[in-house]
Amino acid sequence: MPWTDKPGSGNKGPWGQQPGEGNRPSNGNGRRPGQSAPDLEELLRSGRERFRKGGGGKRPPRSGDPIQLPSGRAFLFGAAALGVLYLASGIYQIQPGERGVVTTFGKFTGLTGPGLNWHMPWPFQRVVDVDVQGDRAVTIGRGQGGRTSMLTSDLNIVDVDMQVNYRIKDDADTAPGELPNAAKFAYNIEDPTGLVKSAAEAALREVVGGEEFGPIISRGRSIVNEGTADILQQTLDSYDSGIQVIRVNFGEATPPQEVRDSQLDVVNARSDAEQRVNVATGYANQRVPVARGQARQTVLDAEAYAARVVAEARGDAARFVDIYDEYARAPEVTRRRMYLETMEEVLGDMNKIVIDENAGGTMPYLNLNELARQDQNRRANTGGSN
CATH class of the missing domain: 3.30.479.30 (Band 7 domain)
Structure with missing residues (x-):
């Protein structure tokens, strides 16, 4: 059944046009001949009505048709999708050895470690990756x-x-x-x-x-x-x-290239001088302690010799005093004993020949070769001393 024959259609087409207007060509400004310019208030009212009822969009819009706003369901879906994308833009990854410095409205609010992290997207928060382990x-x-x-x-x-x-x-x-x-x-x-x-x-x-x-x-x-x-x-x-x-x-x-040779000569000379001074200082540091040690040893030897000589002198003096006391008590006996001890000390290590003066006119025979051989043997045994 044609649309114009339906009850209540008012002999108009499905889009409100008069019979025969659907095939008329447009006049180049979006309206057909005889069609007046759309009223702005009417367009807004029609759009609000369509949006409220969730309808509209049953056919592709044509030029000259009232502006159609998106339906409530489509608008909510688009807003949700934009919200998800906005929140997903806050996902970021921190590499090993790095830290994420998070600021909220320009103020530091925390650090994040390696891995996936999330922050409130711009303009609320901002993250800067910082390598904290690399040199x-x-x-x-x-x-x-x-x-x-x-x-x-x-x-x-x-x-x-x-x-x-x-x-x-x-x-x-x-x-x-x-x-x-x-x-x-x-x-x-x-x-x-x-x-x-x-x-x-x-x-x-x-x-x-x-x-x-x-x-x-x-x-x-x-x-x-x-x-x-x-x-x-x-x-x-x-x-x-x-x-x-x-x-x-x-x-x-x-030194600068222009004066390098002359300055290096000066530096080398100073270095040689310092080296010689260091060598001399090292030798002095080595020899001075040795000389001081030798001097100290000489002093100690002299002190020891002085102590020994003094002790021997005191011992000899004490022995002489003892002998004198004995001599004073028995002079003859003491004199005889001292004579015998002296003769024993003097003649003890010598070859001796005893001649009896009362033997008469007998000529004594002395074997000089035997005496000389005995004397050599004695010197060899005693180290050559008398």
Whole structure:
């Protein structure tokens, strides 16, 4: 049955047009000939009615038709989908060795560890990934394609080369309530590499400026490393940067190319002089204790000899006094005993020939060869002493 023949259709088409209007061509402005411009209030009212009833969209819209707003169910579905996508945008992943620094409206609110995490999407929260375990390095001097010239305390110029290794501090020593070092690194300093490089160069200039040219050239590594590391760490701590200096590697210090030969001759001469002084000092340190020990030993020997001689003299004096007392009590007996003891001591080790003066006119015979042989044997047995 045609639409116009249905009861209540008013002989109009399904879209409210008069009979025969459906095939009329449009006039180029979205309306058919004889059709007036749509009323804005009518369009809004029609849209609200369609939205309330959940209808509309039964056919594709045509030009000149009233504007159709989405149905309530479709709108809710689209809003839910957008909400899910918005919340899903807060999912992020932290790699091993990193920490996520979370801020809410620009204020630090916590750290997140490795793995999948979620934060409230922009504009509520923001996350910055920070590598807390990796080592970083900056180079000063020729390693960066140029040269860094510095002035020593004796107003000489040296070209230096140094590398600094650093990392983010461990939070084990962080006081309760203090900002974590990863957050300090992420937000307290804008350019960590530039800060470390500038602070390291300033610390190196301070150390080099406090030393003379010779020691810097000859013993620069031992002089610079420790002093520069201490000053650099103090500077970074003053900025509350959360950076820990691991090591400072001082490469070399050389004079400028224009005066290198002459200054190296001076340095070599000073080094030779210092070496000779050190050798002489070492020899003196070795010989002086030996000489002092020998002198002490000589003194001790002299003291021992003096004590022995004094003791012997006192013993001889005491023995003489005892002999005198005995002699005073019996002079003849004492004299005879002393004579016999003396003769025994004198003649004890000698060859002796006793001749009796009362033997008459008999000529005594002395075997000199036998006496000489006995004397040689006696000397050999006694070591040649009488």
